[in-house]
Amino acid sequence: MSYLYVIGNRWLYLRRIWDLRFFWLALVQMDLRTRYRRSFFGIGWSLLRPLAMSTVLCLVFSKLFDIPAAEYAPFLLLGLSLWQFFVESTLHGCECFLNGAAYVRQQPVPLAIFPLRTTLGVGLHCLIALLLALALAWIFRGIPSVLALAFLIPALILFFFFGWFMSIIGGLFHCHFPDTKHLFEIGIQILFYLTPIIYRADSLRNRERFLWAIELNPLTHMLELVRRPILDGSLPPLNSMLMSLGFVAVIGIVAVLCLKKLEKNLIFWL
Amino acid sequence: MSLIDFRHVDLVYPIREHRAITLKEFILRGLFRQLNQSKKEVHALHDICLQVHEGERLGIIGFNGAGKSTLLRTIAGIYPIAGGTRRVHGKMCSLFDIAVGLEHDATGWQNIRFRSYLQGETPRSVEKKLPAIAEFSELGEFLDLPLRCYSAGMIMRLAFAIATSGEPEILLIDEVFGTGDLVFQKKAEARMKDFIDRAKVVVMVGHQLSFLEEFCNRIIWLNQGRIHADGPARDIIAAYEQQVQALRAAA
Secondary structure (H helix, E strand, C coil): CCHHHHCCCCCCHHHHHCCCCHHHHHHHHHHHHHHHCCCCHHHHHHHHHHHHHHHHHHHHHHHCCCCHHHHHHHHHHHHHHHHHHHHHHHHHHCCCCHHHHHHHHHCCCCCHHHHHHHHHHHHHHHHHHHHHHHHHHHHHCCCCCHHHHHHHHHHHHHHHHHHHHHHHHHHHHHHHHHCHHHHHHHHHHHHHHHHHCCCHHHCCCCCHHHHHHHHCCHHHHHHHHHHHHHHHHHHHHHHHHHHHHHHHHHHHHHHHHHHHHHHHCCCHHH | CCCEEEEEEEEEEECCCCCCHHHHHHHHHHHCCCCCCCCHHHHEEEEEEEEECCCCCCEEECCCCCCHHHHHHHHHCCCCEEEEECCCECCCCEEECCCCCCCCCCEEEHHHHHHHHCCCHHHHHHHHHHHHHHHHHHHHHHHHHHHHCCCCCHHHHHHHHHCCCCCCEEEEECCCCCCCCHHHHHHHHHHHHHHHHHHEEEEEEECCCHHHHHHHHEEEEECCCCCEEEEEHHHHHHHHHHHHHHHHHHH
């Protein structure tokens, strides 16, 4: 039967993932419970990092960039929570297959469920920070338009798929090359400064030497998808939508091709 | 109709020498076209032809490294085959290192659920099975604690209770004996017999020849990844014991 589980037959593969939904959902639930240690305060603790970072950065950079804190704080928190989602799905994703190895050795399962588990866990976690940013935006800037909020749903779905694909790629590479996570960490560090998270892209308008790098960075555009509707109450520009969609599609194709090629033999690398 | 049908199946393991190469090395060597990494492989199964029909209780014997567990995992669909065809029909259940895939941060109850979901159960169907599994494991209030707090024997008991709760058509067993204390062992043996009786086909690997002789009606003897002999349990086990004795005498 196992040839059926290989991604060759895509619908059947997705069907297998769906059939095992109770399994991976239970794992996600356990991951979150372990993370929050079964206490309400646990969620508070996990928010501490983005909150503390936002506060400090807000104090420093709102002065430096000369932006009022009420405007800067939600901007920053949104950027940081989305960034954290990207980083954690990629880096935790590196270990997703190794963490699931015990299950893989017992029976054939569609391997994509392990990155899915990682992404869902990380995603729910970051969603809390995102809701907090949304609340901040409401408090400081009034209720955003319904249209803009409706647009958030496809934008977040796009982010979810992005995270899933990144964990698939990270996990597959990490099984074959043990230094993958380390190299990713370095790359992510560099990318952090090339992405308008703590600064606004338009604050660099007159320094054109860097601008091209930031405008070509697809993450810049992905952040716009969420920031624009919440902070400006408007839809993001068309080129940002296209860039984001195109980028996630490319990452998705890479992830699916890698999975198709490597899934069958991955058991030997675990 | 045969439930397991293997035709000329080959299985090849890739082997990583010393250590895995790093991504950095891989890219650098790729850039300078020196990626002629000597690929080492182990040919674990050679030309295996095997049909198992309903009602058969197949035992696999052989010396260490003969490919017994590999064959079992290939039947389960865990290992990809390098050549030949593999057909397996029926709901499968595998008992390999049953205690390994448990989550140590989760409670006993949660682990029962994970495992059952992995075998394709739904929350509703698991709910019905929970009391029986809990009762058989004899863990009582310990089920509310995370597995970290369990002793090795308790984990084995839980794993065994969960693993033997399914209703498989094809049952694959890789030496799961020696469960817990003596009292539990008796109980486990009875449950195991019952479990084996319910399955249409059973394939098991073991070193306990007496157990295999009791449970199996057919034995295959593997030697270096090939089927060396295949036939009624008693005959093959007798021949195997003879060879073991001959080897002992020579040594």
